[in-house]
Amino acid sequence: MTTRPPSSPDSGAGERLAIAPAPGEQPQAATSAGAAGKSKRAIAGRPQASGSLWWLSLLSVTGFLLFWYAIVRFEIISQALLASPEQVLTTFISKLTSRAPDGATLGANFITSLKLCLTGYISAVCVGVPLGLIMGWFRKVDEIVKPLFEMIRPIPPIAWIPLAILWLGIGLPAKAYIIWLSAFVPSVINSYAGIKLTEPVLISVSRTFGATNWETFLKVGVPSALPMVFTGLRLSLSSAWMTLVAAELLAGSEGLGYMIQMGRTLARPDVIIVGMLTIGCTGAAMGYLLEKLERKLAPWRRS
Amino acid sequence: MAELTSRFRPKAHVLPIASLFLMVALWQLVVGTGNFGKALPSPMAVARQFWLMLFEPIGRTSLYGHIWASLVRVLSAFVVAIITGIPLGLLMGWNKKFEAMVKPIFEMFRPIPPIAWIPLAILWFGIDETPKIFICFIGAFVPVVMNAYTGIRFTEPMLLDAARMLGGNRRQLFTEVAIPSAMGAIFAGLQNGLSLSWMCVLAAEMVGAQEGIGYLILLGMDMSNPAMIITGMLLIGAIGAAIAVLLRYAEKRICPWKREISM
Numbered sequence A: 001m002t003t004r005p006p007s008s009p010d011s012g013a014g015e016r017l018a019i020a021p022a023p024g025e026q027p028q029a030a031t032s033a034g035a036a037g038k039s040k041r042a043i044a045g046r047p048q049a050s051g052s053l054w055w056l057s058l059l060s061v062t063g064f065l066l067f068w069y070a071i072v073r074f075e076i077i078s079q080a081l082l083a084s085p086e087q088v089l090t091t092f093i094s095k096l097t098s099r100a101p102d103g104a105t106l107g108a109n110f111i112t113s114l115k116l117c118l119t120g121y122i123s124a125v126c127v128g129v130p131l132g133l134i135m136g137w138f139r140k141v142d143e144i145v146k147p148l149f150e151m152i153r154p155i156p157p158i159a160w161i162p163l164a165i166l167w168l169g170i171g172l173p174a175k176a177y178i179i180w181l182s183a184f185v186p187s188v189i190n191s192y193a194g195i196k197l198t199e200p201v202l203i204s205v206s207r208t209f210g211a212t213n214w215e216t217f218l219k220v221g222v223p224s225a226l227p228m229v230f231t232g233l234r235l236s237l238s239s240a241w242m243t244l245v246a247a248e249l250l251a252g253s254e255g256l257g258y259m260i261q262m263g264r265t266l267a268r269p270d271v272i273i274v275g276m277l278t279i280g281c282t283g284a285a286m287g288y289l290l291e292k293l294e295r296k297l298a299p300w301r302r303s
Numbered sequence B: 001m002a003e004l005t006s007r008f009r010p011k012a013h014v015l016p017i018a019s020l021f022l023m024v025a026l027w028q029l030v031v032g033t034g035n036f037g038k039a040l041p042s043p044m045a046v047a048r049q050f051w052l053m054l055f056e057p058i059g060r061t062s063l064y065g066h067i068w069a070s071l072v073r074v075l076s077a078f079v080v081a082i083i084t085g086i087p088l089g090l091l092m093g094w095n096k097k098f099e100a101m102v103k104p105i106f107e108m109f110r111p112i113p114p115i116a117w118i119p120l121a122i123l124w125f126g127i128d129e130t131p132k133i134f135i136c137f138i139g140a141f142v143p144v145v146m147n148a149y150t151g152i153r154f155t156e157p158m159l160l161d162a163a164r165m166l167g168g169n170r171r172q173l174f175t176e177v178a179i180p181s182a183m184g185a186i187f188a189g190l191q192n193g194l195s196l197s198w199m200c201v202l203a204a205e206m207v208g209a210q211e212g213i214g215y216l217i218l219l220g221m222d223m224s225n226p227a228m229i230i231t232g233m234l235l236i237g238a239i240g241a242a243i244a245v246l247l248r249y250a251e252k253r254i255c256p257w258k259r260e261i262s263m
Helices: A009-019 A027-035 A053-074 A084-094 A106-137 A139-152 A156-169 A172-196 A202-206 A213-250 A255-267 A270-299 B014-033 B043-055 B061-095 B094-111 B115-124 B131-154 B159-164 B170-207 B213-222 B224-255
Strands: none
Touching: A053 A084, A053 A139, A053 A255, A053 B094, A084 A270, A106 A139, A106 A172, A106 A213, A106 A255, A106 A270, A106 B094, A139 A172, A156 A213, A156 B213, A156 B224, A202 A213, A202 B061, A213 A255, A213 A270, A213 B014, A213 B115, A213 B170, A255 A270, A255 B115, A270 B115, B014 B043, B014 B224, B043 B159, B043 B224, B061 B131, B061 B170, B061 B213, B061 B224, B115 B131, B131 B170, B159 B170, B170 B224, B213 B224
């Protein structure tokens, strides 16, 4: 899985596992596919593979911004529904210091959300990854845990929100619990799949050299599963981030999700868009950092 | 692989079934202690609630009406996402100029979770069907585009070269080599898109709706009826799983050359 070219059937299947999660789990699998898409592999077959096209990109982004500006400026879409890029920028700058209209500055909202997301995410990963690895390696554990896991898996984390609120109120524990769930499922699944795809030859070799099952697990299984584990970590993170927005939207009194919700209540499209962009950028930045970390920790991943 | 190393076990179903039973028994037991009061209903209470909901209308419509409402939203959004997303992804993956133009704009929108669009969607479209379909559409659109794009980009160069050597023109290369080879990735994208959009419909319905399965569990919360919430959650899970199975079946029919590894 680590050495074969990306389109060999085996790694294709592995990839598939990563990019086709069951209904319950978070979906930004696109992220993993996207990361793969960014690999430096030259696409020999693609036509017109010459010259740099950055000017086209620049042109299209400028065109997009101009278009956006124009439809608001000339009231093709009412200002009550859409803010122009310029207004968004102004709001962004003023929101850095001003508490209006939702009661906290952008920075404070951002910190609240980030803290909540990371709390849920890190605790989920600490439980989920070892669980997935152990489930994938030890048959008995698999048979006991998997039926329970399979029952929870297809239920989207968002569907837990009412129950969590009923049980834990609308404070931090309820949200942390939902985020925990949303990050837990993909990290288990990918660790599980990763260790299941360990090259049987490697296992046999290590056994031939007299390693115990536990040693083989630690020294062969886990390292070979690491790339998939990281895919899981990325999926979990984007899942956690998305669920966080939902949780704050539905039951929050602070945070970025609450901010955009307030933006809607007060009919302030500029605030909503600032919030959405902050959410998007933060999600992308966290994904990027995780990718960096992965290169450091699992450099043998194919790229 | 781990299973190669363990013995063949004819009674492989014993442990899974035992563990499920144990869980239900434990659940019943925990409820029996009475520590949870009304917050956690017993499995029996959930089953009773489910039975009741099969015949009694909830809110405006029956259980089937709620399920239907959610399904219609998801499926109509999904169809639109397929019609727009797959061609967009394929074109982006095939044509460099198109990619240079569209990709940066797409990349700007991609990291924004579909749920973060809810406030804007409500502001734009009010609270009837349109915003919900819009949210589901965004949820399905991003993975569909991304996977079609990646699928095309990962076409084996050797296959393309071979086709070219055999005299295929660009259109043939695209339709007869690149698209079939991207089919697996496209289907993976559809799976993702559908499950994401199934999740989005819940969020959208929980923010403001009068029917739908997301509304159902929210109603359960408002009425402090955990049995109703749990029934709703199990239904959501079951429908989501059923949709995924159907799509996998469609994939097997449409591209039988794809190998499967199941979790």
